[in-house]
Amino acid sequence: MSHFLGLRGRRLNYVALLGVFMPTMMSMGYNLGSLGGVLTLERFEAQFPQLDVNHAHPSERHYKSTLQGTVVALYAVGGFLGAMVCIGWGDVIGRRRTIRIASVIQLIGAFLMASSFNISQLVASRVVLGLGCGGQLATVPIWQSEISPAKKRGAHVGTTGVFVGMGLTMALLVDLGMSFVHRSVSWRLPVALPILFSLPVITFTSRLPESPRWLIHRGRLPEAREVIASLRDTTTDNEMIEKEIEDVMSSLAIAGKGSFAQVFQMGHQRIFHRASLAVGGLVLLQLTGISCITFYSTTIFETHLHIHPVTSRILAAGYQLSGTIGGIVCVFTIEGFGRRPLLLLSAVANTICMILIAGLSSPATNNIGSHAAVVFMFLFHFSMTVGFGGIPFLYASEITPLSLRTTINGISSGIWWALSALAALVTPIAFNALAWKFYLIFTCLNATMIPIIYLLFPETAGLALEDIDELFIMSTGVLDTVRVARKLPHKSKDAPLQGDTDSEKSNGAPLRRCRSL
Template sequence: MTSSKFLWGLRGSSLTLAQLALIVCPSYVLFGYNQSNLGGLVSLSDWIALFPRIDTHTTSGAQKSDNATVQGVVIACFTLGALPGCLSCSYTSDKFGRRPVIFVGAVLTLIGQILEASAFHLAQLVVGRTILGVGVGMLSGTVPTWQSECSSSKNRGKHVVLDGLFISLGYALQAWINLGFYQFETGPVTWRPPVALPCFLSLVLMASIFFMPESPRWLARENRVSEAQDCLSALKGSPIDSPEVTSEIVSIEASLEQTANHAGSLLDLFSMGEGRLLYRFSICILLQFYQQMAGGNLISVYSTVIFQQGLDLDAQTSRILSGGTLTWKLLSCFVSFFTIDRLGRRSFPRSNYAAQIVSVLFIFLFNFFLPVGFLGANFLYTTEVAPTRLRVAMSSISTANHWLWFVESFCYIHSTNQS
């Protein structure tokens, strides 16, 4: 017996591809695109005229320093929203299921992007960016768990490493789209369309998520075993009564029964018993900390600013180089895609042309090595080392730690605009 209740009756690998294309890809492109898009817009003439309070391009002295602080806060509002959004998933994802949380996250990203794209006052921009951050935080805290629980152990590594690839795709898309609309030179067309375009991805998420399977493990946990069987049958492309589906259900139920005798509590994360939970939790937290402190988001968000203001290159060249380095970052993600399941500032004179070339080269090199181990694999590792009863809590808290270190990018824009 089979079921065709999911999108277009897709089953097996076709359904998995649909999950990747319609849920995982939009979620993480929204992540990368919205995290980095404002960094390429802050020097545009129409942007400066509309938001003079965050102008660091035509100001100097104390005014520039003050504006830099405000600019850093405005851009960081995305991350400040993502932090509680992600943390909330440790409760909402287990309470309501993975799909409703993803849907609400998509709705919030749509509202945030509409507010951003239609902003005529700085306050509206801040509110929109914060709401957008909450939505992306909810997606980043839930999608990896849902994806992992719907993937076979054989392909789980590749599937989750795709998260990093899709984040990098968002970085690259915003850079090239910003460059394209920069050719208009003046007017709101230079920035409003690039900010509004990802609304399409939010709509794709909202329209698709309830046509996808719910996490079989969550369904079984809620005593909805027949639905869990239906989802597993579709995901595996096997009949509901097949030995493959039956054995998986038995395995899930046994795991849930075992964990029921050891009810999960957040305090368990700080215990060092047989499961060494504190050790596992510390690794998950440190992975996200190291990933942020390596400076990856700084380059992704401020690459145009680095080339234009830091290296004194012209605006067009800076945007082209930004698109190039972020595309290179995207291509570098394929290294970890093929290996994850097999292996485990100093100032200089701006007239120094050779130093400019070397700086550009090293930015490209950095964007090669970062995705290999720090842009996808860290999300996978968290879901795999966590015990079943604490998987959502450990994943959402460690991913929230990723958002906590927005201070890295904030300090850059503040310090480099001091006089």
């Protein structure tokens, strides 16, 4: 019956996770870290002297720092544009097709960048590369969450931190190895490697299932039945499939047509409230300060902490690896502990690490202080990834109604990319102007996140995607959702839509309450 590579059930989910989600997130991490690692390479500086800050005359340093930040930030600008395109087209052409198109665009961007011989082509390639990655990031977490079982949804999408960390680590290790090569291949090969990430995504998405929720949304019920049967490893005539389809259609009826204007209206489903939480989670991720350090980790170690260039590259790779370890911790704890506790613990640890980094790096000539600051930078990346590495992307795909899921995730991803571009642009300037005081800004921001998360972000672990509609319908205000979420039963059993509705919902209880409102 199934034509999805002959796979069904759990095996089908694992292939989707490893064949599409993993290379997509690794490519995002790799792209975030690769250019920052080649900025100080001899052949790159010779090819693009406009970006050579290390050998610049003091009078030119500010200009070149600004230009360097702009070029790095253009990747995020492209990501913003890619996410915005998904708002209009993501729900029209489907999850899989959007992912494939975005992957092809990323492949083209990597090729253009690797073949750059002047600053203009480099600038254009950064935008194209970001355009593809932005489309992927706005769509892949949605697709993965919609085909994953409820009790595994958090762990599956939570692997974002693991795979992004793996990509970042790979980028810096490649940059380290190529730093010993004194030819143009030293930087051309590293920036060409995203081509290898795009190829498996393009291949697997052509053979793996479309989101059953999107198929139901588009009225393609026979295909939806086959996908659900494959994901559940059952037959298409199983009576539970009809009940699952009915629940999704009821959820769609409650949400309405899903027009863009609805995003800015509250309504009985509190859509604007939900959109604000989706955007807010990704904004908090950026405000941790992770992008500022990730983009320029090698430069921070070498230029601002005065560590030997080779050692700096090794430390930068180790720094990214600590994030991978944090992501693994998140995967194994996210369903047991829940989203809220991990976010709160992460915000507390981030605050402590940031203030210690600021204090230890303030005396620029203190080698012991600099080395201790490196330790707390590692701990910061670990703690940040445990809470914020994957949960904001998961949260944005969980709390949004099906009819507006792509639109709201496109907006959320677009704002995340816009802040990422801003971070890449201002970081070189801010470090030159503020030095260690720059970390104090993020100390305050991380501390502010603690009450925000505690008061505003409800727990979603164990809830079916359709049950989350009920959570917001039952809420009477912005501060009420956390209380309501505590009262809802958070199930651990697999739901019918490959775990997205629970065994109790098979009797129609939660959505019956929704339909009666």
